[in-house]
Amino acid sequence: MTAKSGSGTGNAGRAVTWDEVSARRLERQFLTRPAAPGTPVAEVVGAMLGAHAQVLSAAEVSVGVRAAGVTRADVRAALWEDRSLVKTFGPRGTVHLLPAAELPRWCGALTAIPTGPGPFPPGIRVTEEQAEQIVAAIGDALDGVCLTVEELGEEVVARTGAWAGDLVMPAFQGLWPRWRQVMHRAGQSGALCFGPNRGRKVTYTRPPSAAPAAPGGTALRELAGRYLRAYGPATPQHFAKWLAAPPGWANSLFTELAGAGEIEEVAFEGAAAWVAAGDTEFPGGPVRGVRLLPYFDAYAIAAQPRRTLFPGEAYERALAGGQAGNFPVLLVDGVVAGVWHQRRQGRRTTVTVETVGRGLTARQERELGEQVERVGDVLEAKAELVIGKVTVGAHA
Structure with missing residues (x-):
């Protein structure tokens, strides 16, 4: 059995529709109804499989809209006080909030994903041996x-050699030292995470968990199963895109999982896709409701197929060259129906929402107003809704 996606259903089992799949994904993401008051923030982040935190305020909104009563202060307390969350390099080598208790499993899985040559020319690139020296x-x-x-750069050079500090990496309007090209690997291996800011400066430290990384093979199988429960049905190509991993490797992994009976095939809108074994129950009825998802929200990035999640005009307006996350999105009845932006001034924030493809009903406008108010609550600000053109471009 080979785990490939295609136009036919092959030996796929149960047939499921986009509405059924959307309803289940939204429910499991706490987007149908928020997690009950008192639910640990780390539990919500775990259900998302990490909250993208390149923009920390966006991560705070991602978590807050999924958990009743949670504000940015609660997210920051989980991150810097009780340390139940860790800010580090996660899927795709990008900055994420991850549950601290799950870090050994994440490290085991992420370090087991094969990587190709780096994006830099040979004269800049580090060897595998050098990369291991830098991480250590x-x-x-x-x-x-x-x-x-x-400060970290000085310590790395002192422990490895002057070669690690060579200013060779093109970055913004200058050059970075060679060692920084594998910084994300240090995070994914558990050697590094973000610490509290020192004034305006970012700091780094060791993660709070002292547990060693879980065995790579076991951790990867578990991660694939969790991904399918959160965002399935999905294909190996969807999983590879979510991780920025080689598609051929993902296909081999799914073939192995299928052979072991850990995943099973379904027909998703007429095409073969995969779910965790036995996880074939889906809610009935169409998806209803309005949600605001911030920059790089986990749902907008992971849910596939993207052409269905971003239908019609939304594909051009709410994506950046087909890449999700660069715009905050308006979700209406399970699909993207617009973009939005919030501009804060003191204790107030103006949330501008631009719809695409269709207007909103009176009920949907009321729900949108409630969602805007919720975003304001998360950010500890008084929010005002403006429906109109969003003039801010895509986030880099």
């Missing part, structure tokens, strides 16, 4: 301390 040096340097990137 980072972990050693950050043991028990918080360092800025400049």
